[in-house]
Amino acid sequence: MVRLRRRGVRNPGHPRLTPHEQAVWRSFRAGIQGDKGENAVSDILNRSGLPVLHDVILPAQNERTTQIDHLFLSAAGIHVVETKRYGGELTGHPEDERWRQRFAGEDADAAPRLIYSPLIQNAGHCRAVYALVRLVDPAIQVEGSKNP
Numbered sequence: 001m002v003r004l005r006r007r008g009v010r011n012p013g014h015p016r017l018t019p020h021e022q023a024v025w026r027s028f029r030a031g032i033q034g035d036k037g038e039n040a041v042s043d044i045l046n047r048s049g050l051p052v053l054h055d056v057i058l059p060a061q062n063e064r065t066t067q068i069d070h071l072f073l074s075a076a077g078i079h080v081v082e083t084k085r086y087g088g089e090l091t092g093h094p095e096d097e098r099w100r101q102r103f104a105g106e107d108a109d110a111a112p113r114l115i116y117s118p119l120i121q122n123a124g125h126c127r128a129v130y131a132l133v134r135l136v137d138p139a140i141q142v143e144g145s146k147n148p
Contacts, residue, residue: 033085036085037083037084037085038055038069038083041069041081041083042054042070051073053071053072054070055069059131060124060127066125066128068125069081069082070083071129077142077143078141080122080129081122082118082121082144086101086115088104089101090115098114098115100113101114126142129142
């Protein structure tokens, strides 16, 4: 038998979490939101009638791998799609490695969240796809981020 005893009265809508628990919760919540975004894009691409692949893992530079959310084939070539479902306000230049994310109501002095640029991320995906495609036919176009 387990007996639980509450100490003090907490607002049930705002449990007190340790900083580590808060970080784990934010990561978990972000993963759920990311999955929702990827599933929405997958549904659209699947209904397009074009040949499409989802969640593709390819070799990348330095003996690493890269995970690509969606690839689809059209008359123009192979399209590489990176899906993000971010909230708040994002600021950054296409050549910046990190972008800033802020949410409405945050203290102006609060440190911004830095996120890896999805453009640079997708450019790496395009390089990985092209590295494989050029072995078959270098004339095949790989469409996605053209930056960095």
